[in-house]
């Protein structure tokens with residue numbers, strides 16, 4: 001008897017990870033990819049900026065032009081997009097589908113505005129999780145400890161973080177399905193895995 005892999009392939013709901021800058025989203029997501037490279041996948045983003053040495057089209061980014069990408073945004077082909085210093089960046093529905101058709105669960109690191117855009121998308125049906133900092137002081141320490149931001153950028157991120165935390169606490173639009181507090185990293189990572197399993201029981205973690 002033969003079995004068809006195509007018919008047994010599970011299409012996992014994508015997971016949207018939201019939370020203030022510096023809370024540790026990237027750190028948690030990297031741990032998932034490292035422990036489960038065959039279960040989780042990152043979608044390839046589009047950009048209109050030129051490729052840097054060593055960057056490959058379809059691997060690091062899909063390189064596009066402003067005209068083409070804007071037309072595709074207008075046609076609704078993008079889950080979310082942003083203009084950063086004059087260049088467009090975004091995630092297409094197709095890029096998420098490519099991860100899903102490999103049998104992987106696509107993890108998206110997008111901001112609250114982006115999450116709001118995809119929240120009620122029936123086709124995507126994302127699991128939206130919020131990563132909370134233990135406190136604003138700790139968030140500030142992490143942003144400073146990362147040493148990637150100017151003072152101005154830290155202040156802007158903290159200001160946005162206060163707004164995002166308020167939105168999370170009120171959450172009157174049911175934007176988030178669940179949340180994880182990123183306090184001790186190992187405990188938070190374990191809690192993230194449990195939260196994912198709770199909402200996507202067929203995932204083998």
Ligand SMILES: Nc1ncnc2c1ncn2[C@@H]1O[C@H](COP(=O)(O)OP(=O)(O)OP(=O)(O)O)[C@@H](O)[C@H]1O
Nearest residue numbers: 020021022023024025026027142146182183184185
């Ligand atoms: N649980 C934790 N305990 C202590 N430090 C942490 C923890 N999680 C992450 N960090 C550290 O905090 C800093 C910010 O983490 P990270 O870059 O993952 O945040 P982010 O939410 O992805 O930020 P951004 O949205 O700006 O990309 C990093 O230096 C990281 O090593």
